[in-house]
Each structure stands twice: as structure tokens, then as C-alpha cells.
Amino acid sequence: MSHGAELFRELETASPGTTVQLPHLLENMKWNDLGLVPAIAQQHDSGEVLMMAWMNEATLHETLSTGRVCYWSRSRNRPWRKGESSGQQQRLIEMRLDCDGDTLLLLVDQQGAACHTGRRSCFYTRLTHEKGEVVDAPLVDPEILYGNSK
Known part of the structure; x- marks a missing residue:
């Protein structure tokens, strides 16, 4: 297979069952200047969109190998294992890469609230x-989840 954008153009017309080795996909993904992609x-079962966070190559590998979702925290500048403070973990069911190689979709089993505000989803404000x-x-009250640490 080809490199960069060519790889993803080839995948556009690929038949189901076509495979590409993970290292080749990762080296051709469109990581931002900080080495991150949105996730x-x-x-997984309801289709509810819970949140968006960032992943780097190390957190992507950790998530795939452990089945527990791990993101990259830009504010803490370190890996962030979802639920490490709150107990509201995400178990990975399936990870998908979009057609351009620049965004991940994580199909997860969310335990409780996904948002630090104590809401199920981070997308709780409707815009008109x-x-x-x-x-x-x-x-749940965020004070119960995080105490005074937030």
C-alpha cells in the first residue's frame, strides 16, 4: 500500500476484509502538531455521543491493548485513563478510524457519567x-465524583 493521503484514497475503494497493518496506518494518520488526533x-449500543478527547499514539496503543480507554490530557500533559478519578470508566468495544485518517471513533461501554460535570454526555447544551x-x-454531583480536585 501507499503512503499518506494515497493510503486513505486506496481505502476509499477497498473491499470489506481488506487489511492494513496498524503501524502503517499510524504512520500515515494525520496527527496534529502535538502528535494528537481527536477521539x-x-x-456502543445506543449510539449516544458521549464526549471528544485527544489521543496520541501511546494512548491509542494502551487503549487497544488493555480495553480500558486512555486519552491524552492536554491540561495535565499526561495520559488520562478515563475514570481514574471518578470511577466512571469507559471499556472499549471497537475503535474505528475515519476516511481521512485524522479522527478516531471509539465505541465504548460507558460506566455512569462521561462528562466531568456529572452528566452522561459532554454534549448537553443545545444551540439554536x-x-x-x-x-x-x-x-451525579461532580463533587461526589471528584471531591475538591476539579
């Missing part, structure tokens, strides 16, 4: 042309 977490409206209540 969207979606509940006039306003933003909070549409989901927290499942």
Missing part, C-alpha cells in the same frame, strides 16, 4: 440561532 466516544440551552441534568 469521539460513542456508547438564538441561544444555547442546557437540556440534560447531571446524573
